[in-house]
Amino acid sequence: MLWPFNHFRKPRKPSRGTIEAIYGMIVTQAREPLFYRDLGVPDTVNGRFDLLVLHLWMVLRRLKSVEGGADLCQTLFDCFCDDMDANLREMGVGDLTVPKRMQAFSEAFYGRAAAYDLALTDGLEPLAQALCKNILNGEQIENARRLAYYAETAITTLAGLDDATLQGASWRFPSPARVGPQQ
Numbered sequence: 072m073l074w075p076f077n078h079f080r081k082p083r084k085p086s087r088g089t090i091e092a093i094y095g096m097i098v099t100q101a102r103e104p105l106f107y108r109d110l111g112v113p114d115t116v117n118g119r120f121d122l123l124v125l126h127l128w129m130v131l132r133r134l135k136s137v138e139g140g141a142d143l144c145q146t147l148f149d150c151f152c153d154d155m156d157a158n159l160r161e162m163g164v165g166d167l168t169v170p171k172r173m174q175a176f177s178e179a180f181y182g183r184a185a186a187y188d189l190a191l192t193d194g195l196e197p198l199a200q201a202l203c204k205n206i207l208n209g210e211q212i213e214n215a216r217r218l219a220y221y222a223e224t225a226i227t228t229l230a231g232l233d234d235a236t237l238q239g240a241s242w243r244f245p246s247p248a249r250v251g252p253q254q
Contacts, residue, residue, distance in 0.1 A: 090143075092240035094150045097126045100244040110221075110247060111207055111214040120176075121183070121206040126244070127151055128184045129222065133229040137238060152177070191226075195219050221247050 101122040107114040112122055127147070134143045155176050159169050183205050190197040195216070202222070203215030224245050232242050 089238060089240060090146050090150050093130065093147060094154070096240060096242075096244070097130055098123065098154075101126050103247060105247045106218075110218050111211045112218075113208065118206070120179070123151075124180050124183050125187070125202070125206065125222065126225075127180070128187055129225050129229060131184075132188075132226065133232070133237060137234040143238070148180075151180075187222075195223060198222060218247075221245070 101119060106112045106122055107118065112118045131144050131147065134140050134147065137143065152173065156169060156173060159172055164172060183201075186201045186205065187198065190201040196219075199212065199216040199219035202218045203209060203212050206218065207215050228242075228245055229237070236242055
């Protein structure tokens with residue numbers, strides 16, 4: 072006779088280890104030297120941030136479709152925010168400035184995510200244009216096209232994962248060296 076009360080049960084929160092593993096994979100991929108060396112992504116704080124946002128956006132898009140996806144997405148985004156906060160403090164940004172910078176990070180994430188979502192619905196070239204603007208400072212459209220092809224391949228890879236594999240963090244992003252038309 073307990074079954075009517077199951078809906079009062081709190082939803083199971085994603086484990087901290089799972090979220091940290093997924094976020095660690097995102098950070099590791101965003102630090103891949105090939106992006107900076109071969110695709111012209113500026114090896115700067117902003118360039119690294121932009122690649123991190125791109126990879127986080129791709130994973131969040133996929134996580135939305137799994138059971139409990141909203142909680143997973145929120146917890147992963149919170150992990151990203153905690154990481155950004157810690158990085159700011161490590162770089163010596165003062166306590167009074169951190170909230171303003173965090174708001175700027177959030178706005179940048181949401182703005183880029185909206186631009187990428189919109190561009191993705193229109194095809195590879197609009198995505199390349201959005202990536203060129205946001206990651207490559209409006210320059211190097213050929214590299215932006217290669218980056219768009221990489222993103223499309225990564226999104227396809229993520230879409231092909233079953234939910235358990237995705238949530239178990241037992242997958243890998245494609246190598247940027249192995250996707251896209253080479254120059």
